Structures are given as structure tokens and as C-alpha cells.
Amino acid sequence: MVRTSINNSAGVRAIDLFCGAGGSSWGAKLAGAEVVAGFDKWDIAGDAYSANFPDAWFFEGRLEDWTNRQLRSEIKDINLLIASPECTNHSPAKGNSPRCEKSKETAFHVIRFAKVFEPRWIIVENVVNMRNWSRYDEFLDDLIGLGYHVSPQVLDSSLFGVPQTRRRLFLLCDREREPASITSNFAFPIPASSIIVKNSEYRFTPLRQPGRADATLARAERAMDVVGTKRPFLIVYYGSDHAGGWQRLTRPLRTITTLDRFAYVKVKKAQHFMRMLQVPELKAAMGMPMKFSVKTSSRRDSIKLLGNAVCPPVMRAAVRGLTRQA
Incomplete structure (x- = not known):
């Protein structure tokens, strides 16, 4: 676990599960949230996350390694829980092997953390094929059972000022009211030519x-x-x-x-x-600023961080759309 000082300013306090380098956290920050902690089991992701969010906690390891008491003691209250559970095994080609099912079930950590922190809002991001998962309805029912209004929405990054076509499922959850539809003001997609150096x-x-x-x-x-x-x-x-x-x-x-x-x-x-x-071009295609760090010891790891990331402009729109109803 890495920690520096946390700014306890007023507003939305958020944590980011399966945070990677912090694409979701960056988007939440752009929307005005204070991101206080990120969680990931990959140490390389942790190095990048800490570079991007030096004032946040980083919890390295499996989510089940942290007790409820530890989490509450270190993080205190939050308003927003963001999560991007493991997604590669939702591909139809992956099948339903025990290993793949275990990967998909990381989504249920969201339920545990929701019980621990009781945030007003939750955003779960994943591939669209998550809807075909055999336990998808059960997962939604668990969220509803905790008192959340749940709105599944498929958002394409190219409609949010990102020069990339990236369709992802966003589960928007609000304890107090039905989440609004997330819309974009961008009339025309940005072409790939814009990222070429x-x-x-x-x-x-x-x-x-x-x-x-x-x-x-x-x-x-x-x-x-x-x-x-x-x-x-x-x-x-x-x-x-x-x-x-x-x-x-x-x-x-x-x-x-x-x-x-x-x-x-x-x-x-x-x-x-x-x-x-090159990595700077791919970073631009994710809607990330040049100062966003995915620096690693290898090109392969940097591209893996990007491929697993969430486009910040899309998460910014999701967080704004969800929390502006407060």
C-alpha cells in the first residue's frame, strides 16, 4: 500500500477498483471528484497510478486481501465507487472454464465494497459482452437489493471527443433516483489522423x-x-x-x-x-493528456496499461451525469 497525504476537501470522494494506470480516476477528477484511493493487483499499474495520483492511496494486491475494518479505517467515507472488473474473459472465445468464471466473478467485489462504504453512487465499466455473462442478472439484482437504481448504458468513446471507437458498458447506480442517460455534445467524431505524430x-x-x-x-x-x-x-x-x-x-x-x-x-x-x-499516439487516442503516465520498462506493458484503461472523457461524462443530480 502506497500513501501520501489526502486532501479532505468538500465534494464527491471516490475510490477506483481495478484502477490500472488510472483512466477512470482521471475522468472522475476532471468531473470534480476527489479520488482518494485506487486498487489493483499489478505492481506496474500501481507505479503508473501513483505517478498520476500522488495524493491518493494505492492498494496493491487482491481485493480480498483487505479486511472491511482496514478499508473503513484507512479510507473513511466515500460518495462514489468506480470499478472496472476483469473483462477479457467475457469474450465468447474464452468460454466458461473455471479460471474464466473466477475472473468474471471479480465483479462481485463491487457488491462487497458497496456494503462496506455504502456510497450513494456506483459506476461499473466493462466490455459490452458482460451482458451475456451467466451471472449478469444476479449481479444487477444484488445492486438493486442494496437499494440502487441501476441504469445500464453502452457508451462509445468516439461520441465524447475521443479519436477512437470504443464501445463499453457502463452500469450507473444511484441510491436516491434513476440515473439520467449520458449524452454528448460532440457532433462529429475526431479522426485517427489527429493522433499521428x-x-x-x-x-x-x-x-x-x-x-x-x-x-x-x-x-x-x-x-x-x-x-x-x-x-x-x-x-x-x-x-x-x-x-x-x-x-x-x-x-x-x-x-x-x-x-x-x-x-x-x-x-x-x-x-x-x-x-x-507509438505510445504517445495511443495515449492521445484514449483521450489522455500527454502528462498522463503509462511509463514502464517495456512498450508491451505500456500498451497493456492503455488497452485495459477507460477513456477519461467518457468517465468524466458518466460521473458528471450521475452526480449532477445530487
């Missing part, structure tokens, strides 16, 4: 060079069949949406995952060159 020192290599995978070249050919040979585009790896393995730069970036999956292809002197998108 131009004239940088990032190293490009020729698209067509010895050793380049045939699948990569096939993706590029499909892109050029549509956009022509003079326009830049993105190659997309590990896709499951049958979109041909590429995308235009005029549209928001497709969903960032924990895998390194986006390559930028540009044209120079009638020759195509490519490079992978």
Missing part, C-alpha cells in the same frame, strides 16, 4: 522489404485497393470485425486492446513506408 524521429521501414509477412502485405493491398496508392492508412492486426485488416485515417481509431495492433503506412516518393503507432 508527423515529422517525428519514429523510425519507418519500407512496406515491401525482405521478411515482411505476407499477411501484412495483403492488408496493405486491400487498403490501397480502396484509398489508392497515394494516401496514408493504418494496418490493423488482431481484428475480429472482418474489416479487412486496415482502416482509413479519416475515421476514429478502432479499439485499442492490450496488443500492439496498429501500423501507420505513409507514402514518400512513390514508395510506401510503415511503423507501429
